[in-house]
Amino acid sequence: MGVATAPSVPVTEFDRNEPSRTHWQRVARESADDLATDAVAREQAGRAPFDEVSRLREAGLLTLLVPRELGGGGADWPTAYAVVREIAAADGAVGQLLACHYFLSWSARLFAEPARAAEIERRTVAERWCWGGGLGRQELPLTLTRKAGGYVLEGRQSYATGVLVADRLAVRAERADTGQPFAVVVDATRLGVRIDDEADTFGQRLAAGGTVEFDAVPVTARDILGSLSADEDVLSPRAALSSPVGRLLSVQLLLGMTEGVLAEARDYSRAGHSTWHPDWPLGSPQDPQVLTTYGELTVLARSAAALADQALKAVCGGLARGDELTYDEYAEVSVLVAVAEAAASRAAQESTARALDIIGARSVSSRLGFDRFWRNARAHTLYEPVSHRLRDVGDYFLNDAHPPFVLPLRP
Known part of the structure; x- marks a missing residue:
């Protein structure tokens, strides 16, 4: 037995949403570029992000998941995950804010009656709510x-x-x-x-x-x-999917932070000088320590991203099953997300910390703002530690035990 296998997702489902996904990824990239221009100054000011929410609202990102017939963007979860990851690469805190909004505004679909859920989503669009x-x-x-x-x-x-x-x-x-x-x-x-x-x-x-x-x-x-009862007599497997759906948002958030810090460190390295050999340009093939570190962090980041893709396929497969989903299938989905959580947490913590080592003493400059990546990643992983998820994976692998229904504190 492997750790878990990803439920299949009909290819037509992805094909049908591809044009919408391309559009929203472009919007997300433009919004991320906008946020990146003043990310350091905004983070250091630490003001409540009313302006940032306005930027997301004007871009249409707050209503991304609301069906088109209710006035929203009509996008699917793969699109929402990609958007969160893109935004988090530029600004991890705003990425978390958006992830939380997506999870909470969408949760009515699983917990409320269909008519009530539609009413909530319709009002979310009409009154431009942030959750x-x-x-x-x-x-x-x-x-x-x-x-x-x-x-x-x-x-x-x-x-x-x-x-x-x-x-x-x-x-x-x-x-x-x-x-x-x-x-x-x-x-x-x-x-x-x-x-x-x-x-x-x-x-x-x-x-x-x-x-x-x-x-x-x-x-x-x-x-x-x-x-929100965890009792299987009350909680359906479909409603239980709210747990891996929310936790996979945390995975995308951490992957965004990982990719963001590596991209900024690479840009700085190409323009700077080696901390070990000041006469060598940083990033040069002459600097094996720098290259080795970047190689190790790239492997960590891409391994975590591959596991996240596998978990995403599982989540989409579970959602496609709807009311036909079984608890055994839910368990497989939950375990795959837990595996991705562990990998993303490690990638984010190591990348955000070791990027400072690559840059060296110059990384202490508040003007550069590299510390914000480490602080953001560490704060998030403290609220969402993966030790419990690792035990769930081990218990599933060894004893075929279903993971408990646990909603994230901070999606």
Whole structure:
């Protein structure tokens, strides 16, 4: 038995979406080039990214995944993953912000009734919403307490992505009486919602992260999208796909950071000088240490990208199966994403750290901004460590055990 095999995806599905994908990748590249021009200055200023969100909104990227019949871009997940990776290469924090928006705004399709999901997506387009929050499990969960006419939402969610600029918040909350978890959508301006900036983070400063407090916030039945229970009697394999779909966004984010730092380091190396031999141009065949380091990092990056492609094929295959997906098939998809997570995490951490070694003491210059790649990658991997995913892979390989249903804290 291998670790897992990727469910097949009909070729016609990719063919049908190819023109749309080409268009959106071009839009993403143009947006990434725009973000790259002032990435260092914006990151050092650390202001809430209202301007960055406006750039994404004007480019049409916020409504990328909404079906065309509802007014959106009509793109598929392979396109969305490619867009996140492109944006993250220029600005990892904005890439995370966009990834979180995609995951949360799309999640209604899996958790809510079809009519309600369509209504949410239609309003997302019409009112140009940006989504923030998170559906991952918190140590101190938010609670839903039944009141006349509905519920009240109470509690505190620490460092939730996108909340400083969000129009809608999607959060995980547990029923106070039963403990059952639900996905809940809340207007960010609703009475009782308080959002505080967490400006002391050393990385991902422009991901608009903050702490959200809910003080007896009214919640109606329509605000509750659906159950997040991990019980197989409640959670369908199709809904369980929300976990690998969200975690694969994290993979693309890390790959973008990896490719971004290597591209910038290469550009600098070609114009600079070797840290080991000042008389040799950096990147020259005369400098074996530099070439070896670039070779090792290229192997890491491309290996992680290949595993991400395999995981993407698996995710698309699972989504194509829809309600016919089985739990055994879901497990294969989840394990393949876990493998890609581990590889992308290693590639990002090593590339962003060792790029500084290649550049040498000059990399401490804040003007160059190379440190932002390391800080962004390290901050993300601290929130989404891969140790649990590696155990899941090992348990699946050794014991055929299904990985648990775990939603990412920060897609």
